[in-house]
Amino acid sequence: MKEDKNIKNLHIDFEKLRKLMIEDQIKARGIKDQNVISAMLKVPREKFISPNLHDSAYDDRPLPIGFGQTISQPYIVALMTELLELNNTHKVLEIGTGCGYQTAILAEIANMVYSIEIIKELYEKAKLNLASYNNIILKNGDGYNGWREFSPYDRIIVTAAPQKIPQPLIDQLSNNGIIVAPEGPAGWSQVLIKIKKQNSKIATQQICDVAFVPLTRNYKETL
């Protein structure tokens, strides 16, 4: 049965599905940033999910990646990356590596990506998935307090929802930096926000309603 599934997967034209995803889900909904479109055309999303979900690799929805977590819907990955206004000079911090798909998209565009994942098994999986990139540094831990060692960051992206954007992340953002993150309680009343920092002043823009897994805490690390 398992073998049948693998044989079937050999016949999926992933490149064609990827191109369709870009047209129908990404461009059709207004994403224009050419860096984002090129990166999403390049990165094989199927490599980041388990083989039994390969049929759904380019579906217009999030997919399970184990441990109660999900890989975000392609459009949300595109939207968040476009909102970051990313270019090849940027140093980026990502909180919530998950399977590493969003990390790969960031690394295709940015100069350096630092990414933190709280679940050990997902961190290990992401390390394998991202082995071909030499501009990604991963860490297993609680990202609530950011990653001071390499701060400040030009861009910060959070892919799990905190109740409020953690102050350490705002502190570790460089001048003229941008944070894109969901904010709000677990469930359905979260908002995607974009924060800009200019001369220590913070401007927050609400983008749209979203549903993300909650940002969890490792309280042992905060002691």
Ligand code: SAH
């Ligand atoms: N961008 C990822 C999204 C994964 S879901 C992807 O496309 O695969 C969000 C991830 O955030 C989960 O893997 C979850 O374990 C992780 N997470 C939750 N709270 C965290 C925290 N405090 N620090 C780091 N990672 C966290």
